[in-house]
Amino acid sequence: MPGVEVEGVRKRFGPRVVLDDVTFAVEAGEGICLFGPSGCGKTTLLRVIAGLDRPDAGRVTLNGERVAGEGVWMPPERRGIGFVFQDFALWPHMSVEQHLEFVLRRRIPVRGERRARVDAMLDLVQLAGVRAARPARLSGGEQQRLAIARALAVEPSVLLLDEPFANLDTANAQRVKSSIMAAMQGCNVTVVLATHRREDAAGLAARIFPMGESVSE
Numbered sequence: 001m002p003g004v005e006v007e008g009v010r011k012r013f014g015p016r017v018v019l020d021d022v023t024f025a026v027e028a029g030e031g032i033c034l035f036g037p038s039g040c041g042k043t044t045l046l047r048v049i050a051g052l053d054r055p056d057a058g059r060v061t062l063n064g065e066r067v068a069g070e071g072v073w074m075p076p077e078r079r080g081i082g083f084v085f086q087d088f089a090l091w092p093h094m095s096v097e098q099h100l101e102f103v104l105r106r107r108i109p110v111r112g113e114r115r116a117r118v119d120a121m122l123d124l125v126q127l128a129g130v131r132a133a134r135p136a137r138l139s140g141g142e143q144q145r146l147a148i149a150r151a152l153a154v155e156p157s158v159l160l161l162d163e164p165f166a167n168l169d170t171a172n173a174q175r176v177k178s179s180i181m182a183a184m185q186g187c188n189v190t191v192v193l194a195t196h197r198r199e200d201a202a203g204l205a206a207r208i209f210p211m212g213e214s215v216s217e
Contacts, residue, residue: 001064003028003190004049004158009058011044018044021058024209028063028157029184031191033201036211042194043086045211046160049192050083051076063157063190079158082151086162088143090135096122097131099150107154117153124179125149126172140167148176152183159183161193165200177203 002025011019018041026032034042047053049060051067051074059069062081067074091099100118108114122128125145135143144167151159159180165173181203183189193205201208 001028002026002061003030003063003188004032004192005059005061006045006049007059007061007069009045009048009055009060011041011048011053011055019048019055022211023058026190026192026207028190029188031184031193031201031205033198033205033208034192034194034211035196035198035201035208037196040211042211043162046083046162046192046194049158050081050160051079052083080156081158081160082154082156083160084144084147084151084162084164086166088135088147090143090146092135095132095134096127096138096146099146100153103150103154121149121153124152125176141169141172144168145172145176148180152179155183155187156189158190158192161191161195161204163195163200164193165195165197180204 005025007023009019009022022045024032034045036042044053048055055068060067062079066072067079094102097118100121101114104114104117108117122131125148127142127145127149130138130142148164168176180191184191191204193201195201
């Protein structure tokens with residue numbers, strides 16, 4: 001069964017068509033790479049899958065359930081998605097630890113169990129030493145790792161990655177990629193990766209879905 005299925009999706013902003021009849025599917029627990037230059041619609045397509053933008057036409061199905069299209073609309077918080085944004089979208093008033101505590105509060109109500117999950121995620125992305133720091137005190141690579149840890153912490157069924165390794169050196173990129181691959185294997189996470197660097201897809205995506213240039217992303 002496909003983990004993500006996109007059928008005939010169109011999206012325009014005013015007169016500009018950003019996505020035009022986009023169709024693809026990726027099996028649950030596998031990965032696909034949306035590959036193309038800046039401005040080709042990769043980010044917009046991720047936002048449509050996540051429910052942050054509504055498609056003008058077409059359908060989106062996640063794990064066999066229609067979430068958008070033909071009169072159906074499921075809000076983002078019910079889609080079981082983790083999203084690593086290109087600009088990280090971190091909360092400036094929260095520490096590293098508080099970011100993870102916040103997203104886990106409803107999922108793991110018992111404080112001790114929640115704390116154990118937070119500790120495990122911080123160890124995974126090697127941020128335990130800066131757990132009390134706020135985003136402004138972190139390097140770009142540390143911010144990136146925090147964004148990925150926050151997305152993985154809730155064990156999403158679908159993980160959307162927008163240029164996830166852009167601010168990481170080779171060693172940290174490989175470490176983070178390994179953690180994502182482990183989540184795919186252990187939790188059947190489906191990955192949709194958007195990037196302009198083909199090498200980012202190695203190990204994460206079984207297929208490359210090329211996207212041509214458009215007007216706006």
